[in-house]
Amino acid sequence: xxxxxxxxxxxxxxxxxxxxxxxxxxxxxxxxxxxxxxxxxxxxxxxxxxxxxxxxxxxxxxxxxxxxxxxxxxxxxxxxxxxxxxxxxxxxxxxxxxxxxxxxxxxxxxxxxxxxxxxxxxxxxxxxxxxxxxxxxxxxxxxxxxxxxxxxxxxxxxxxxxxxxxxxxxxxxxxxxxxxxxxxxxxxxxxxxxxxxxxxxxxxxxxxxxxxxxxxxxxxxxxxxxxxxxxxxxxxxxxxxxxxxxxxxxxxxxxxxxxxxxxxxxxxxxxxxxxxxxxxxxxxxxxxxxxxxxxxxxxxxxxxxxxxxxxxxxxxxxxxxxxxxxxxxxxxxxxxxxxxxxxxxxxxxxxxxxxxxxxxxxxxxxxxxxxxxxxxxxxxxxxxxxxxxxxxxxxxxxxxxxxxxxxxxxxxxxxxxxxxxxxxxxxxxxxxxxx
Numbered sequence: 398x399x400x401x402x403x404x405x406x407x408x409x410x411x412x413x414x415x416x417x418x419x420x421x422x423x424x425x426x427x428x429x430x431x432x433x434x435x436x437x438x439x440x441x442x443x444x445x446x447x448x449x450x451x452x453x454x455x456x457x458x459x460x461x462x463x464x465x466x467x468x469x470x471x472x473x474x475x476x477x478x479x480x481x482x483x484x485x486x487x488x489x490x491x492x493x494x495x496x497x498x499x500x501x502x503x504x505x506x507x508x509x510x511x512x513x514x515x516x517x518x519x520x521x522x523x524x525x526x527x528x529x530x531x532x533x534x535x536x537x538x539x540x541x542x543x544x545x546x547x548x549x550x551x552x553x554x555x556x557x558x559x560x561x562x563x564x565x566x567x568x569x570x571x572x573x574x575x576x577x578x579x580x581x582x583x584x585x586x587x588x589x590x591x592x593x594x595x596x597x598x599x600x601x602x603x604x605x606x607x608x609x610x611x612x613x614x615x616x617x618x619x620x621x622x623x624x625x626x627x628x629x630x631x632x633x634x635x636x637x638x639x640x641x642x643x644x645x646x647x648x649x650x651x652x653x654x655x656x657x658x659x660x661x662x663x664x665x666x667x668x669x670x671x672x673x674x675x676x677x678x679x680x681x682x683x684x685x686x687x688x689x690x691x692x693x694x695x696x697x698x699x700x701x702x703x704x705x706x707x708x709x710x711x712x713x714x715x716x717x718x719x720x721x722x723x724x725x726x727x728x729x730x731x732x733x734x735x736x737x738x739x740x741x742x743x744x745x746x747x748x749x750x751x752x753x754x755x756x757x758x759x760x761x762x763x764x765x766x767x768x769x770x771x772x773x774x775x776x777x778x779x780x781x782x783x784x785x786x787x788x789x790x791x792x793x794x795x796x797x798x799x800x801x802x803x804x805x806x807x808x809x810x811x812x813x814x815x816x817x818x819x820x821x822x823x824x825x826x827x828x829x830x831x832x
Contacts, residue, residue, distance in 0.1 A: 421502070424501040424502040425549055425655065428494065428497035428498035428500065428549075431501070432490070435487070436486065436666065436669075436773035437773045437775060439488070440771075440772035442482035443487070445479045447472065447476075487541070487666050488537055488670075489537050489540040490540075491612075494545050494549060495517050495518055495548040495549075495551060498548070498553065499513050499516075499517035499518075499552040499555065502552060509585070513555070513556050513585070516585060517551060517552045521548055523593060523597050525539045525544060525612050526539055526609075526612075541670065542667055542670065543663075545662070545663050546616055547612025547616060550612075551611075558591065558592055562588035563588070567587055567588070568583070568585070569584065569587060596611070599611060622660060623680065626657070627682045629759050629760075632682050632759070633756070636691055639687075643737065643738070644739065644744045646739070665680075668769055668770060669771050672772075672789070680769065681763065683769065684772075684774075684787060685776060686755075688726070689784050689787065690755050690800070691751050691755055692750065692754075695754070696719075696723050697801060698807075699731065699735070699737075699746075701801075702813075703716040704716055707816040708820060710823065711823065712812075712815075715736075718734055719734050726779070743808075746807050746808045750808065753803060753804075757800060767790055767792055768788035768790030770787045771788070781797040782794070784797045785797075
């Protein structure tokens with residue numbers, strides 16, 4: 398154990414921390430975290446406009462059924478109004494991604510934020526081919542989630558070019574008598590002009606050679622990544638890595654999120670659009686699926702075992718403090734209070750339960766028995782409710798409860814051993830204090 402810990406501390410953790418701090422990955426991770434409220438609002442709007450009610454459902458004297466049918470009728474009448482927030486959030490998600498990533502990238506260089514964001518937005522609109530050149534009308538078809546990876550690419554490179562120009566003093570320097578608020582935009586006039594010429598020229602070449610623009614080409618390159626990361630072995634590996642980082646007290650979700658968040662966000666937006674249009678929902682690895690059907694369940698199971706079988710006063714005290722936050726998926730009191738950090742009695746069952754939990758959901762979703770994640774929710778929504786709402790499938794609620802029960806029995810023998818160790822330690826302390 399000491400050798401393994403030393404190996405992780407010397408080689409793995411510093412490398413992972415360096416990757417997480419890498420400027421471009423951090424800008425993508427933090428930028429996509431900023432737009433989560435947009436996807437939540439878009440998901441709620443889509444849910445209201447397209448109720449998950451079977452077409453075969455008929456009138457019945459049941460009050461609940463009557464309410465559902467009334468909702469369906471209302472949604473049919475006012476679908477365009479109810480779906481408006483969806484069209485203006487998830488429907489043009491690439492615009493928000495461009496602005497958010499450019500903002501975080503400019504922050505990392507301590508550059509002017511608003512001018513970098515506006516530059517990135519203008520360049521993205523120029524290369525997205527969203528304008529019908531015959532009519533002059535703007536179409537939102539090429540501003541949605543499919544072009545999110547292109548938006549990230551544009552945002553990062555536009556800010557890099559702006560930074561290069563500013564660093565080399567290639568800008569219009571106004572006299573000192575000019576107010577800073579007036580002079581600042583002129584610093585970005587030359588780099589903006591260069592960006593426009595470079596990107597439009599590159600987009601024309603790309604369209605001539607491939608038949609699609611830069612953003613479409615980038616999506617074509619990243620499309621296989623969505624498929625590869627949607628496989629069960631890859632997701633289980635990522636979950637195990639996250640759990641291992643948490644074992645060492647490092648926020649594993651943030652570290653791995655620098656890579657996975659763009660993938661799960663794009664997949665969730667694609668699923669949401671497929672749900673709205675009645676198409677096939679393709680992706681399982683979307684949104685918070687690996688958390689909701691992962692160790693968020695296990696932390697609750699650990700606390701339940703402590704309350705029902707453990708006798709250690711230390712564990713009881715920690716569990717009382719952690720139970721309410723853990724219900725709302727805030728697990729830090731459990732992680733650092735029990736603790737699960739550097740604790741093999743919790744690390745091993747967390748790994749086992751994570752594999753059991755996610756594999757169970759994955760296989761059922763792949764078989765078409767359970768719905769897939771197509772709605773974004775705040776992470777504080779309790780697990781079983783989040784499972785049902787995010788998949789729009791009540792059976793997911795039942796699966797969550799079944800998995801909680803299974804986790805309880807998997808965790809129990811490990812926690813009993815841990816409890817025994819703590820009881821022995823507490824008796825020694827008590828004997829030393831009261832000889």
